[in-house]
Amino acid sequence: MKNFKKSNNDGSIAFGFIILGIGIILLLRKVGVFIPSWVLTWPMILIVIGLFSVIKHEFKSFFGFLMLFLGTYFLARNSFDFDFGIGQYVWPLGLITLGLYLILQKKRENQVLDEIRTNWDAKFKTQKMHTGSAFSSTVEDAKIVDESGASDSTASGDKSGFTRTTGTSFADSLNIDAVFSGVNRRMMTKNFQGGKITAAFGGADLDLTQADFSGVVTIQVDIIFGGVKLIVPPHWDIRTEVSNIAAGLEDKRFFRDGGVDSSKVVVLKGTILFGGLEIKSY
Incomplete structure (x- = not known):
């Protein structure tokens, strides 16, 4: 690859x-x-x-x-x-250029996914030759299970992964850019390592209810004229170190009787300018 x-x-x-x-x-x-x-x-x-x-x-x-x-x-x-003298051509040329860019970008994304699948298939065949274990792998589940039920490399700390078109991500770290657009992302990793979210004149919805980690992770959140909604498990310890400038920051989580888990700490850092950050839980 x-x-x-x-x-x-x-x-x-x-x-x-x-x-x-x-x-x-x-x-x-x-x-x-x-x-x-x-x-x-x-x-x-x-x-x-x-x-x-x-x-x-x-x-x-x-x-x-x-x-x-x-x-x-x-x-x-x-x-x-x-x-x-190009006033009447600006918007048509701009739309044509943008259309070509989106087509080429989608083609590149498909090529990357094909390379990931090819690399994973080669990796699985190598592992099978060395261990003699039977592996089952599907891109839909993005999970490898051996005969003893052990999980794949995502749980062992490998940062590799991919994001499906539905927004489900199997990567360990975040990298979200919502510029004049909306992004929905659901993290499935059990080795979450934080990352960054940038929302400029757009919005991002991040669902971490299926993710897990241990220790302290940092999420860089930069918002300008936009909004971010963060859905987390109610027992995570969320600490905010975000600078607000004409912005809103709301924590709407439902806390459990047991309180927060001090072994799972998420630190939010960054700047919010004329935007909003909402933290929720189910």
Whole structure:
């Protein structure tokens, strides 16, 4: 299977600079410093989102560059009267480009899933040759059970996994980006290791009721003009270290009589700007 380079930038630094810039602009405006009117226009929102996406993905984000182009074009046209003579073609070309991107992205996802299946099949055959045990494997269940009932590599700490189109994830860590979109994710791992959630003008629903872990895990939550709903088992110890700026944070869990389990601690870190984070349990 191909080796995919893991990004060294989780987006927190870029998100922090964006929040810092917005704060500085608002502060300067409050103290009477002149701020150009175009700084607070809607094309600037597209530019900010584009910058965030481009920096977060180390300048390899098609979506980020598309947002930058649209934001820059409309800013130049609306605020500086530069039309470049392409006004009537912007939206058709933008939709065509976006459509091609979605088609190619889906094709790439299918290729990755095929490679995962091929790699797993090869791995299972090797294990069977060395141990002589009978394995049953299906992608639907994403589970391997030997004759003694032992679980597969997901329980042994392997971070590999995949997410089905239904939103069910068998990975050990989170990596959710909801930008102008909605994401539903249900984690099935028994070795949950935390991760990150970014919601910008979008929403994310994360169901951890089927997940399990021991110790302390951290989830980085960055929300700007969006919302995140986190569904967790009622006995988990959820600790919030989130900065709220004109935002809401609600814990609506139903606590059991036994209290929380100190051996399962989830620390929520990050920033919420004009958004909301809701924690629930069944």
